[in-house]
Amino acid sequence: MTTATASTERRAAPAERSAREVYRDTVAELLPREERLVVLDSDTGLFGGVDFGDGTDRYLNLGIAEHTLMGAAAGLAREGRIAVVNTMAAFAASRALEAVKLDIALGELPVVIAATHSGVSAGHLGPTHHALEDLASMRVLPHMTVVVPGDPAQTTELLCQALALGGPVYLRLGRGATPALPADAEPPRLGKAQILRRGGDITLAACGPYPVLAALEAAELLAADGISANVLHLHTVKPLDTPALLGALGDQRHLITVEEHWAAGGFGSAVAEELGALPVRVHRVAMPDAFVPVAGSQRQLLEQGGVSAQSIAARARRALGNSGGGTR
Amino acid sequence: MSSPPLLRGTPPPAAPTADRPVGPSGAEAPRGGAELPEVITRIREHIVTMCASAEGGHLGGSMSLVEILAVLYFRVLRHDPRFPGQPDRDILLLSKGHGGIGLFAALCEAGYFPAEELQAYARPGSHFTAHPHPGIPGVEMPSGSLGHGLAVGVGHALGHRLEGSERRCFVVMGDGELQEGSVWEAASVASAQRLGHLTAIVDRNGLQISGPTESVGALEPLSDRWRAFGWRVLEADGHDTEALTDALSLPPDPERPTVLIAHTVKGKGVPQIEGQARSHYARLGRRQQLQLLKALRADAEARR
Numbered sequence: 001m002t003t004a005t006a007s008t009e010r011r012a013a014p015a016e017r018s019a020r021e022v023y024r025d026t027v028a029e030l031l032p033r034e035e036r037l038v039v040l041d042s043d044t045g046l047f048g049g050v051d052f053g054d055g056t057d058r059y060l061n062l063g064i065a066e067h068t069l070m071g072a073a074a075g076l077a078r079e080g081r082i083a084v085v086n087t088m089a090a091f092a093a094s095r096a097l098e099a100v101k102l103d104i105a106l107g108e109l110p111v112v113i114a115a116t117h118s119g120v121s122a123g124h125l126g127p128t129h130h131a132l133e134d135l136a137s138m139r140v141l142p143h144m145t146v147v148v149p150g151d152p153a154q155t156t157e158l159l160c161q162a163l164a165l166g167g168p169v170y171l172r173l174g175r176g177a178t179p180a181l182p183a184d185a186e187p188p189r190l191g192k193a194q195i196l197r198r199g200g201d202i203t204l205a206a207c208g209p210y211p212v213l214a215a216l217e218a219a220e221l222l223a224a225d226g227i228s229a230n231v232l233h234l235h236t237v238k239p240l241d242t243p244a245l246l247g248a249l250g251d252q253r254h255l256i257t258v259e260e261h262w263a264a265g266g267f268g269s270a271v272a273e274e275l276g277a278l279p280v281r282v283h284r285v286a287m288p289d290a291f292v293p294v295a296g297s298q299r300q301l302l303e304q305g306g307v308s309a310q311s312i313a314a315r316a317r318r319a320l321g322n323s324g325g326g327t328r
Numbered sequence: 329m330s331s332p333p334l335l336r337g338t339p340p341p342a343a344p345t346a347d348r349p350v351g352p353s354g355a356e357a358p359r360g361g362a363e364l365p366e367v368i369t370r371i372r373e374h375i376v377t378m379c380a381s382a383e384g385g386h387l388g389g390s391m392s393l394v395e396i397l398a399v400l401y402f403r404v405l406r407h408d409p410r411f412p413g414q415p416d417r418d419i420l421l422l423s424k425g426h427g428g429i430g431l432f433a434a435l436c437e438a439g440y441f442p443a444e445e446l447q448a449y450a451r452p453g454s455h456f457t458a459h460p461h462p463g464i465p466g467v468e469m470p471s472g473s474l475g476h477g478l479a480v481g482v483g484h485a486l487g488h489r490l491e492g493s494e495r496r497c498f499v500v501m502g503d504g505e506l507q508e509g510s511v512w513e514a515a516s517v518a519s520a521q522r523l524g525h526l527t528a529i530v531d532r533n534g535l536q537i538s539g540p541t542e543s544v545g546a547l548e549p550l551s552d553r554w555r556a557f558g559w560r561v562l563e564a565d566g567h568d569t570e571a572l573t574d575a576l577s578l579p580p581d582p583e584r585p586t587v588l589i590a591h592t593v594k595g596k597g598v599p600q601i602e603g604q605a606r607s608h609y610a611r612l613g614r615r616q617q618l619q620l621l622k623a624l625r626a627d628a629e630a631r632r
Contacts, residue, residue, distance in 0.1 A: 038490070060486065062521070068479040068514045075483020075497075078468065080415075081490075083483075098473060099510075103480055106470050107462065 018177040019209070020046065020116045022152040026159050027084060027114075031055030037163070038076050040069045042087040046116070066091040070099035070113075077109035082163055088122075089115035089172060093134030104168045105141040112162050112169045118148075119208065119260035120287070120302060121174035124295035132287050135207075136265025138170040139238040146237040147190065148172040148267075150212050151181045154188045154235060161190040176298060178209035181233070182216070191236045193244035199228030202316050203248050203255045207234050207267040210302050211258035211285075217309035222316055229316065237267050242274045249280060254319040258285045258312055260302060283315050364569055367437050368398050369628040372597045374433035374446055376612065376620045383450035384611025385458060388601065389502060390430030392533040392566065392592035397434035399572040400498060409439035412465045418495055419484045421469050423477020424502035424531060425459040426608075432456060432464065440466035475508025477501060478528060482518050485526040485585075496525045496580065504536035507545040512557065518585045519558030526585040527576070528559075531566065533594035535605045554587045566590030597624060 024046050031037050032055040041047055041061040052059050062069055066087050073083035085092070092100065092115040104111045115134060122129035139146045147162060147169060149155040155173070162169040181196075188194060193205075196212070197219050206215035212233045219229040230248045234241060249255060255275065257268035268284030275282055287305040294301075302308065371394050379385040401407070405418045422431045429449065436443050441464075448454035455463040459472025469480050481499040488495040505511060518526050532550070534541055541547050551561045560581045564571040575588050595607035598620055612620070 038486075058490065060521075062482075062517050065513045065517050067510045068482060068517045071476055071479025071510075071514065072483035072486060072517070074469070075480040075485075076487045077483075078480075079484055079487030079491075081487055099476065099479065102470055102473055103476055 017152045017180075018175070019149055019152045019155040019173050020175060022155045023114060023159055023171075023173055024050065026156045028052060030160075030163070031058055034082075034163075036080065036082045037084065038081045039084045039086060040073055040076075042066055042069050042085075042091070044086055044088065044116070046086060066096040067099045070096045070111075071103045073111045074099075074103035074107060074109050077104070077111050078107070082110045082112070084112045084114055084163075086114050086116075088129065089118035089131035089134045090122075090129055093131055093137045093170070097137055100138070100168075101141055105143050108143045108167050110166050110168070112159070112171055114159075114171045114173060116173045117175045118172045119174065119298070120292055120305075121176060121298045123175070123297050123301060126295070127291040127293050130292055132260075132262040132292075133265070134170070134172065135237055135259070135261045135267055136269070139270055141168075143167055144238060145169045145190065146172070148208050148235050148237060150188070150194075150209055150233050150235050151178060153180060157188050158190060158235060165190065172208075174209065174298065178298075179213060181209075181212060188235055191239050191241060193241040194233040194235070195230065195244070195248065196233050197229065197231040198248075199230045200250075201227045201229060201252065202320060203230040203232060203245070203252055204258060204312060204316070205232045205234055205245060205255060205271060206258040207237060208260040210299060211260055211307060214302075214307060214309045214312055215258050218312035218316065221309060221313040225317065227316060227320060234267065237270055240270050240274055245271065245275065253279065254281050254283065254316070256283045256285055256312055256315055256319070258307065260287065260307060262287050262289060264289065281319065283319055285312050285315060364398060364402055365628065365631060367402060368394055368569075369624055371398060371430065371433040371437055372624050373621055374436060374443065375429050376598070376617055376624065378429045378432070378446060378449045379610045380612040380614065380617035381450050383458070384609060385429045385450070386426040386608065387598070387610035387612075388535070388594040388604070388607030389424065389531070389533065390427050390433075391596045391598060391607075392531050392594050393424075393427045393430040393500065394434070394596065395567045395569050395572060396500060396529055396531060396590055396592075397430060398437075399569050399576060401434050401438040403573050404576045405498070406495070407438075409435075409466065412440060416493070416495065419468055419481070419497040421471070421477040421481050421484075421497070421499045422460060422467075423471055423481075423499050424474065424505050425471030427500070427502070427531070428458050428460040428472070431460055431467065435464070435466040438466070474502065474505040475510035478511055478514035478518070481526055481528070482514055482521070482523060485518070485523040486521065488525055489523070494525070496527065498527045498529060498576075500529045500531065502536075503530055503532045503534065503541050503547060503550075504544070506530065506547055506550070507541075515554070515557045515559065522583050523585045524580040524582040527580075528585065528587040529576075530587060530589045531592050532589050533592045535594045535603070535608075537605065537608050539605050551589055554589075558584055560584050560586040562586060562588045564588060564590055566592035567596055597627070599623070
């Protein structure tokens with residue numbers, strides 16, 4: 001399959017465009033001409049009104065049946081297809097987890113699980129629709145690649161790379177629009193961290209749209225205090241680009257991870273696992289160990305949970321203060 | 329075929345006399361085209377011998393499956409053991425993964441690998457674990473966690489339909505397995521998608537680990553349940569090879585999937601344990617093994 005030929009040219013994404021819509025449009029563009037591709041939908045309504053043209057028979061809305069979708073995706077993959085499973089993160093990563101593990105991951109099958117509404121992006125829909133556990137459950141599965149596009153423009157590129165990978169991929173998407181990352185960011189490559197800003201005192205490693213933006217903003221706040229920070233964007237949680245982290249760290253002693261996930265088991269935990277043998281302190285800025293049973297926008301809920309530029313900057317100042325110095 | 333080492337202690341099999349070709353695809357009759365009853369006896373012998381390994385095995389639910397698997401591999405499926413992944417094959421998924429040793433024995437007799445390989449069953453480092461996975465030739469999916477096979481079968485059947493082929497997919501399930509909700513989720517989807525080339529087979533031996541299914545988590549009226557889900561329902565004696573062949577050779581109903589409820593006996597072929605829940609898992613001693621192999625062989629001779 002030549003998904004790499006899809007429209008991957010980097011275009012300036014309109015601000016405030018949803019990655020979910022970009023993903024939908026990319027799939028709609030690919031399905032008619034990529035004959036191996038099959039899309040299984042769980043009646044999310046995302047593809048309502050989309051004309052798939054020659055690919056119409058390869059879009060299958062199987063109904064509200066997430067376990068069956070995962071199993072059927074595995075069966076289709078064993079028949080030589082590349083399956084995209086469209087559902088929400090909460091249902092992909094928790095409800096249907098055993099089917100993902102045994103039917104898809106164990107077989108190393110080419111299935112892209114497109115999981116929308118991740119993190120707290122479902123906002124007012126409440127804790128049943130939040131997914132703050134999915135990185136933890138997905139990244140521990142052997143063979144699974146775990147990707148979190150940082151903005152709408154990246155979504156097309158990373159989706160195409162995921163489809164061409166030939167193995168299982170968990171593609172973590174949000175619900176609503178998120179701002180575009182700075183236009184001069186390097187083009188994303190699956191498994192490769194993007195260095196958004198260089199600094200000598202501390203490294204901020206972020207995963208997910210708002211965490212990356214918060215890290216960039218925190219770096220500005222810190223700069224005003226005379227602290228210079230690296231900002232790394234790790235859109236791929238698994239495999240983790242450990243060499244990029246080590247390269248950025250150099251002889252720095254503190255690294256702050258930022259993510260839209262419970263602190264336990266997510267991106268920060270993955271980084272801490274990788275760096276556990278080094279004399280580097282990993283500070284995790286993540287959602288606290290609590291459900292979020294209140295309404296609010298994605299950004300509001302994250303800020304209430306402490307995932308914000310201010311918390312990152314405060315953590316950085318504290319870390320550097322505790323370790324005996326600010327700038328070096 | 330020469331007597332495989334696995335079956336040490338049993339007389340060599342009688343000279344084969346082919347009465348049926350293997351599969352409509354014209355795949356070569358493996359093992360010289362042995363008669364089905366002889367194949368069935370040998371499958372049971374393999375099962376008994378694996379249950380006499382250091383780890384033991386799932387005896388009862390494998391014995392109840394034997395005729396179902398034998399009829400599928402020797403009379404119904406289009407497959408070629410020389411090319412396990414050939415693209416035009418029919419698909420057989422053993423969703424009741426605890427029938428794994430029954431599947432291994434049937435695959436061996438069908439010609440997917442030599443019987444010697446079964447000696448490795450459950451030994452450290454062996455791919456022959458109690459529950460099957462695709463590292464073993466002929467195994468199409470990993471199974472053992474119940475309630476997975478039907479959904480995967482839905483995917484195969486959707487794939488077959490997309491390619492416009494007449495290929496069929498068979499999913500063999502246990503009756504206790506039907507207590508898993510995922511079975512009925514997949515049953516709904518299969519029916520809604522009108523997957524006529526999908527056939528489920530329920531090994532209705534009536535028993536699960538703690539006792540009768542009807543005491544633990546009642547399934548009856550089982551055929552009504554499947555009908556209510558939109559399936560064509562067939563029933564047969566799951567040890568009657570002619571009845572099974574007839575049911576499984578029926579042309580698919582283009583509008584709906586088919587389920588065959590195969591009434592079986594847990595532990596079939598071992599009178600000491602037939603119909604007893606405790607036959608679910610057994611670790612047979614050497615003496616028991618030889619007794620059972622002798623009884624199976626004697627029974628086979630008596631049927632001639």
